[in-house]
Amino acid sequence: MTFYTLIFKAMEKQFKKYLLILLLSCAAALLVFGFLNIFLDVFGLYGFRDKDKVRVYGEERFSKYLMTFHHIPQHFDGMILGPSLSANLNPESISDKNYFNVSVMGARMNNILSLTTNILENNGTIKEAIVCIHPYVTTNIGAEEMNFMNPDTYWKAYGSVNLLRVYGLWLIRNFDLWPNKYPKNQYRTNGSNAFEALFRVEDVAGRIAEEVNNVKVNEFEIGSNHRRDFKKLLTLLQNNNIKTFIYFHPVPYPIYQAHSDEMDHYWEDILSGTNVKNSDLLRTYNFNRPEFSDFSKDVSNYIDHGHLSRKGQKVLIQEIRVKMDQME
Amino acid sequence: MLALIFFKYTDFVIYNLNFIPDLSLGYLNLLLPLGISFYTFQQIAYLVDSYKGTKKEKNLFSYGLFVSFFPQLIAGPIVHHTEMMGQFRNPRLTNLNYDHLSRGVFIFMMGLAKKIVIADSFAKIANKGYANVTSLGSVEAWASSLAYSLQLYFDFSGYSAMAIGLGLLFNIKLPQNFNSPYKSLSIKDFWRNWHMTLSRFLRDYVYIPLGGNQKGNFRTSLNLMATFLLGGIWHGAGWTFMFWGFLHGIALVIHREWSKMGLVLPKIPALLLTFLFVNITWVFFRADSWNSSLDMLYRMFSRVPGMEDFYLVSNYYDLPVWIAGVVLLFVPNAIEMGRRLKPSITYLILNVLLFLINVIYLNSIIKNDFLYFDF
Numbered sequence: 001m002t003f004y005t006l007i008f009k010a011m012e013k014q015f016k017k018y019l020l021i022l023l024l025s026c027a028a029a030l031l032v033f034g035f036l037n038i039f040l041d042v043f044g045l046y047g048f049r050d051k052d053k054v055r056v057y058g059e060e061r062f063s064k065y066l067m068t069f070h071h072i073p074q075h076f077d078g079m080i081l082g083p084s085l086s087a088n089l090n091p092e093s094i095s096d097k098n099y100f101n102v103s104v105m106g107a108r109m110n111n112i113l114s115l116t117t118n119i120l121e122n123n124g125t126i127k128e129a130i131v132c133i134h135p136y137v138t139t140n141i142g143a144e145e146m147n148f149m150n151p152d153t154y155w156k157a158y159g160s161v162n163l164l165r166v167y168g169l170w171l172i173r174n175f176d177l178w179p180n181k182y183p184k185n186q187y188r189t190n191g192s193n194a195f196e197a198l199f200r201v202e203d204v205a206g207r208i209a210e211e212v213n214n215v216k217v218n219e220f221e222i223g224s225n226h227r228r229d230f231k232k233l234l235t236l237l238q239n240n241n242i243k244t245f246i247y248f249h250p251v252p253y254p255i256y257q258a259h260s261d262e263m264d265h266y267w268e269d270i271l272s273g274t275n276v277k278n279s280d281l282l283r284t285y286n287f288n289r290p291e292f293s294d295f296s297k298d299v300s301n302y303i304d305h306g307h308l309s310r311k312g313q314k315v316l317i318q319e320i321r322v323k324m325d326q327m328e
Numbered sequence: 329m330l331a332l333i334f335f336k337y338t339d340f341v342i343y344n345l346n347f348i349p350d351l352s353l354g355y356l357n358l359l360l361p362l363g364i365s366f367y368t369f370q371q372i373a374y375l376v377d378s379y380k381g382t383k384k385e386k387n388l389f390s391y392g393l394f395v396s397f398f399p400q401l402i403a404g405p406i407v408h409h410t411e412m413m414g415q416f417r418n419p420r421l422t423n424l425n426y427d428h429l430s431r432g433v434f435i436f437m438m439g440l441a442k443k444i445v446i447a448d449s450f451a452k453i454a455n456k457g458y459a460n461v462t463s464l465g466s467v468e469a470w471a472s473s474l475a476y477s478l479q480l481y482f483d484f485s486g487y488s489a490m491a492i493g494l495g496l497l498f499n500i501k502l503p504q505n506f507n508s509p510y511k512s513l514s515i516k517d518f519w520r521n522w523h524m525t526l527s528r529f530l531r532d533y534v535y536i537p538l539g540g541n542q543k544g545n546f547r548t549s550l551n552l553m554a555t556f557l558l559g560g561i562w563h564g565a566g567w568t569f570m571f572w573g574f575l576h577g578i579a580l581v582i583h584r585e586w587s588k589m590g591l592v593l594p595k596i597p598a599l600l601l602t603f604l605f606v607n608i609t610w611v612f613f614r615a616d617s618w619n620s621s622l623d624m625l626y627r628m629f630s631r632v633p634g635m636e637d638f639y640l641v642s643n644y645y646d647l648p649v650w651i652a653g654v655v656l657l658f659v660p661n662a663i664e665m666g667r668r669l670k671p672s673i674t675y676l677i678l679n680v681l682l683f684l685i686n687v688i689y690l691n692s693i694i695k696n697d698f699l700y701f702d703f
Contacts, residue, residue, distance in 0.1 A: 012425075017671065019426050021676060025680045026684075155691060159688050162693055
């Protein structure tokens with residue numbers, strides 16, 4: 001046996017041991033990381049976390065979608081669905097019901113349908129739904145970049161960059177490291193997003209006046225896919241006996257006044273062909289009707305050209321509850 | 329070769345023919361077979377050598393394996409039959425070699441991380457920038473072009489490292505394809521370190537048969553230009569790719585003349601100048617059209633304010649990855665580290681971390697294809 005062969009054999013032995021340890025370590029690291037994420041259960045997926053300790057820290061779409069697998073359908077009586085216009089509605093003021101605000105920033109009808117479908121597929125406790133409608137939700141303008149809302153997303157909860165970002169934002173928010181951008185309690189445990197301080201403009205009336213001219217006619221066009229998804233959403237809610245209130249978000253009065261024909265036509269259009277009839281389980285309401293115009297004329301109900309202030313939210317939720325109670 | 333011309337260049341020919349007045353031919357919009365440019369070149373080399381009589385291999389199985397060896401089939405490295413056939417015939421080919429396995433796993437993991445962690449993070453900036461050239465301000469135009477330079481390097485060198493790593497798992501040593509090219513001090517140096525197997529192919533089967541540097545100064549320059557024009561058109565059927573090749577050819581000719589004068593730039597200016605030139609030429613390589621390339625360069629070299637409602641970077645989640653990417657340009661590359669690998673605790677931890685990071689990224693909602701699959 002030559003010297004070279006001896007050295008080679010010794011090295012091979014070392015590499016064999018190294019490779020074996022490497023493979024075992026990789027498997028162990030993967031298991032430890034996966035189980036750690038299950039144990040932390042940041043989205044309440046596995047039921048290891050108290051209901052009051054589950055909240056959104058960031059990656060809103062990802063987080064809220066993962067909450068639709070267990071947390072929302074097993075712990076809440078009702079859900080608020082919609083885009084940012086309803087995302088800050090704080091359901092705390094609904095004293096007799098335990099609501100979760102599932103609304104996500106920039107949500108379109110396909111997102112609302114995905115969230116609702118998953119909640120109702122896993123449903124245990126949800127009996128009511130409030131759905132916010134606005135032309136933004138059903139237009140094809142400004143398509144979203146990435147779809148987080150499909151069943152594959154479930155696996156990302158075991159370990160993904162998206163999950164690591166949530167942990168990072170948990171750290172930032174919990175230790176108040178960047179309060180101007182990521183305030184500590186921006187997201188409440190009922191899902192509502194207290195973004196008022198972040199979004200509020202100084203001159204609300206001025207911003208509304210500016211928006212009057214920014215609204216374009218094609219923004220009222222309903223995308224065929226969104227029309228189809230809205231129909232599906234209504235069928236889904238009705239088939240699951242969910243008491244549903246669908247409302248047209250109250251647009252600031254100057255904007256409504258300048259585009260009232262398009263707005264009224266939009267509301268009729270979105271409801272047409274859906275066989276919607278107000279019943280014990282379903283009611284629709286347009287908050288842009290004249291009887292609610294005092295609300296939309298009052299600038300203090302808004303923080304910008306559409307999102308509601310805390311005062312505005314309170315009034316709107318109260319109105320919704322009154323109208324929902326009338327359904328019984 | 330005909331298949332390559334048909335699939336890759338037919339629409340380019342139609343595009344040019346359509347400049348003839350009253351002619352309006354429809355495009356074929358053919359899907360390019362995966363990796364066709366790579367395996368066509370490998371087979372050209374084999375045929376040329378067989379014709380010259382320097383190659384005597386006639387075993388169909390070995391030939392088939394050489395052409396279709398899966399780790400490098402799609403995007404290289406472009407291998408030469410002389411470096412592969414012997415390895416395929418090695419009686420120890422099917423033996424378990426733990427040294428190769430360990431290095432192979434490490435190099436593969438490094439390559440995968442370069443692609444899915446680093447290249448794809450830069451891709452987000454580059455893709456957004458090049459898709460919205462008219463919205464970019466000067467700073468954003470520079471950010472987009474730099475992001476693409478880094479994306480392209482990490483993407484392609486990552487794929488090459490994965491191929492080399494995979495090859496080692498089968499006891500096959502594939503040639504190195506990248507050797508820290510952005511550390512190059514001249515354009516000549518750059519082409520010694522960037523897509524090394526393509527440069528080797530072009531040298532052996534285009535430049536040297538044309539006469540190389542043996543037929544006088546003018547002819548050498550012409551040969552260089554011809555080689556790089558061909559390299560440009562190999563990368564893509566379009567005038568922007570041709571122009572990219574032309575610019576590199578010109579740069580090599582200028583560098584040749586410069587070197588003859590005995591002038592040498594200090595290290596840092598040489599590095600910056602080389603990188604800057606390469607970065608600028610990538611604009612023609614990446615932009616969707618001629619106008620888009622010129623618009624991007626205009627924005628890079630003049631003071632243009634960005635559009636108010638356009639954000640090239642919408643969040644800074646990837647900041648640590650961007651920093652890691654820049655740092656990685658200046659440390660030993662994946663292949664060097666693979667060569668240095670010892671069965672030590674340091675490498676063990678590094679490898680486990682790479683594995684975990686790769687699994688996490690693979691399980692995330694960030695997806696991008698390999699760039700060189702398009703070539």
